[in-house]
Amino acid sequence: MLTQLTSTRQQPPLSESENTTSFFVNHGSIPWATVTWIFIALGVFLRVFHFFDNRSLWIDEIYLASSLVKMDFMQLASPPLEYEQKAPIGFLWMVRLAVMVFGKGEMALRLFPLICGIASLFAFRSVARFFLKPVGVAVALGMLALAPPLVYHAVEVKQYGSAVLATTLALLLYTRYHGKFTMPHLLSWGIWGAILVWFSYAVIFILAGMAFGVCLTYLLKKNWKALFYSVIPFSMWLVSFAINFFMLTYKHAESEWLVHWFRIRESFMPFPPSSAEDFKWFFAQVFLILDYPLGLLWNFSTLHTGSKLLETLLRVPVIPVAFLATGLLVLFRNNKTTFMVLLFPVCLALLASGLELYPFYERLVVFLAPALILIIALGTQKIAALFPAHAGWQYIIPFLILLAPLHASARQVHNTELFGGRKHWHLRDALLYVHERAKEQDVVYISWNALPEYRYYKEVYGFKFKVIEGKDVRLTSKNASEYLRNLEPDFKAMASYNRAWLVLNKIMGANIGEIEAPNDVFGQEIKDGKRIVKKLSTMGKQVDAYKSTDMDVFLFDFPNN
Structure with a gap:
């Protein structure tokens, strides 16, 4: 085409004096x-x-x-x-x-x-x-x-x-x-x-x-x-x-x-x-x-x-x-x-x-x-x-x-x-960081708002590590403390392994198709991941981390297992 x-090139459309x-x-x-x-x-x-x-x-x-x-x-x-x-x-x-x-x-x-x-x-x-x-x-x-x-x-x-x-x-x-x-x-x-x-x-x-x-x-x-x-x-x-x-x-x-x-x-x-x-x-x-x-x-x-x-x-x-x-x-x-x-x-x-x-x-x-x-x-x-x-x-x-x-x-x-x-995001970089370092006995916790990228890159790279898919408990949580309490089952599942990786998306505050709520609890107090990391640090020891503008990865040791 x-x-x-x-x-074929025609004569330009402007006046003759402008173009010849x-x-x-x-x-x-x-x-x-x-x-x-x-x-x-x-x-x-x-x-x-x-x-x-x-x-x-x-x-x-x-x-x-x-x-x-x-x-x-x-x-x-x-x-x-x-x-x-x-x-x-x-x-x-x-x-x-x-x-x-x-x-x-x-x-x-x-x-x-x-x-x-x-x-x-x-x-x-x-x-x-x-x-x-x-x-x-x-x-x-x-x-x-x-x-x-x-x-x-x-x-x-x-x-x-x-x-x-x-x-x-x-x-x-x-x-x-x-x-x-x-x-x-x-x-x-x-x-x-x-x-x-x-x-x-x-x-x-x-x-x-x-x-x-x-x-x-x-x-x-x-x-x-x-x-x-x-x-x-x-x-x-x-x-x-x-x-x-x-x-x-x-x-x-x-x-x-x-x-x-x-x-x-x-x-x-x-x-x-x-x-x-x-x-x-x-x-x-x-x-x-x-x-x-x-x-x-x-x-x-x-x-x-x-x-x-x-x-x-x-x-x-x-x-x-x-x-x-x-x-x-x-x-x-x-x-x-x-x-x-x-x-x-x-x-x-x-x-x-x-x-x-x-x-x-x-x-x-x-x-x-x-x-x-x-x-x-x-x-x-x-x-x-x-x-x-x-x-x-x-x-x-x-x-x-x-x-x-x-x-x-x-x-x-x-x-x-x-x-x-x-x-310019780093979704692949974060997941490959885990892929290259995770041991066979490790588990990887993917926060609910990082699941789309995990599912695509699993299709491409064939990730084999064990995964816990994070629950989205925003709608049942009135405040940050309740949000963390609602995630207790996920935290306990992570702590049942000797080593657990945490993959967080720090940008996405809503699922596709949702009307944004700028003042929601998750967006204001949870999305940056600091409270979740602090909570897990009381249960185990943080031993590794990868940080970028959009994705964070943390590795925790849970020595009691």
């Missing part, structure tokens, strides 16, 4: 095409590096992987998945195929996301060349290649990386087929777009926004023939989406707990906005989306340049906001169709958010990254062109927007513990 789509003269030819000697390929190579390197670094799965990956390693193709197409997980059937089947060929380990599960992440870079080059001059293409590929969230999702066992590829391919289809009204072109556009909705839930926003933008253009121009022909591929997308929705997606309708989870994180647009606080939400989203998924904001705690003025400018998102605003203005003035095609998907996602149908939140807006990157890159090239040819800023500006993601990605290569941020 990529070969077919990238083989190369920035490279007129304004300097930087070989922007070479810079573009350097960024693509860096993007491939980052994704492959973190793929082979092979960090532990984090809990969301565990939840989805639990189904992928056990269910066959038909079971994956017949919800529910374990732990109330949701993912497009195309993504599930491709990952399942990798599991069947390469096994149940993390790298097999992450292979398809990796392929999608690398393919996105090459496909996006063709998209960017359609919309931008060489300097803009280089900036756009730099953002896509270096943004830490986009690198992360390219090596995560979730569907968000494939959603980026789906968006990129949808835009590539637009550059290939828009304005061509022969039946082969119309049917090809319709078929390829119809396939995409089976690999990404969110791509429907891209396709629908594209369809609205194109149709509105023809409607305003009263070009009825073009409007009629355009309905052919757009209706094919709609039919495919409807089939997918009624066969599969509606069975994944959002549960009350999940809506609540996103609501308390302010992931739904205030609709209609009725207060100053509501309007602040929109400004906050600009800041948040520049940070995630675009990775254009600096990490405050690591920013030390020696210049307070420079640090202030970099910490406040003046530069990315200015480039974004400039890009929107240039698009609106020069090509309103492109403006609508790139911006309408954002508007539709916001509208769905306001109706509480789709959260506007972090990983769920990753699919918007290619469109937003194009807008920011366009603004960058426009601002750079304002400076005289001999001015150094003309070359500094295109790279200024890339400093933050380049710095962050370099730090994450140097220290892989930083990769993924709060999603």
Whole structure:
């Protein structure tokens, strides 16, 4: 598909004066095409590096992987998945195929996301060349290649990386087929777009926004023939989406707990906005989306340049906001169709958010990254062109927007513990610590909130150690003391062995599907494990420990046995 789509390049959609003269030819000697390929190579390197670094799965990956390693193709197409997980059937089947060929380990599960992440870079080059001059293409590929969230999702066992590829391919289809009204072109556009909705839930926003933008253009121009022909591929997308929705997606309708989870994180647009606080939400989203998924904001705690003025400018998102605003203005003035095609998907996602149908939140807006990157890159090239040819800023500006993601990605290569941020967990490391040290006579107590990761990794590594699965006594415990009393049978079972391991998850305070209770006894007083360790220390002697940000392991000797 990529070969077919990238083989033909149309004239860029902006005005003739904006696109026929190369920035490279007129304004300097930087070989922007070479810079573009350097960024693509860096993007491939980052994704492959973190793929082979092979960090532990984090809990969301565990939840989805639990189904992928056990269910066959038909079971994956017949919800529910374990732990109330949701993912497009195309993504599930491709990952399942990798599991069947390469096994149940993390790298097999992450292979398809990796392929999608690398393919996105090459496909996006063709998209960017359609919309931008060489300097803009280089900036756009730099953002896509270096943004830490986009690198992360390219090596995560979730569907968000494939959603980026789906968006990129949808835009590539637009550059290939828009304005061509022969039946082969119309049917090809319709078929390829119809396939995409089976690999990404969110791509429907891209396709629908594209369809609205194109149709509105023809409607305003009263070009009825073009409007009629355009309905052919757009209706094919709609039919495919409807089939997918009624066969599969509606069975994944959002549960009350999940809506609540996103609501308390302010992931739904205030609709209609009725207060100053509501309007602040929109400004906050600009800041948040520049940070995630675009990775254009600096990490405050690591920013030390020696210049307070420079640090202030970099910490406040003046530069990315200015480039974004400039890009929107240039698009609106020069090509309103492109403006609508790139911006309408954002508007539709916001509208769905306001109706509480789709959260506007972090990983769920990753699919918007290619469109937003194009807008920011366009603004960058426009601002750079304002400076005289001999001015150094003309070359500094295109790279200024890339400093933050380049710095962050370099730090994450140097220290892989930083990769993924709060999603960098150590579930496998904790369990392997026990696996490598446990004796045949030992017993391992797995706390109730660490059972999903234990069950997955047992499937992968074939753990043989004896296990006591911890009871969840939260609902029958009014306070911390009662919680510990209710666990007395578990403690006594551990103490009946000479040596017992304790495996604690310090992050998870609720089971999947539960509505969070921030003030519950477990979350406030038990989850960190200190009370449990203190209790067991009165019964035996702690002789070993493994500690991380999310998982703790303790070994106790009970000498009276």
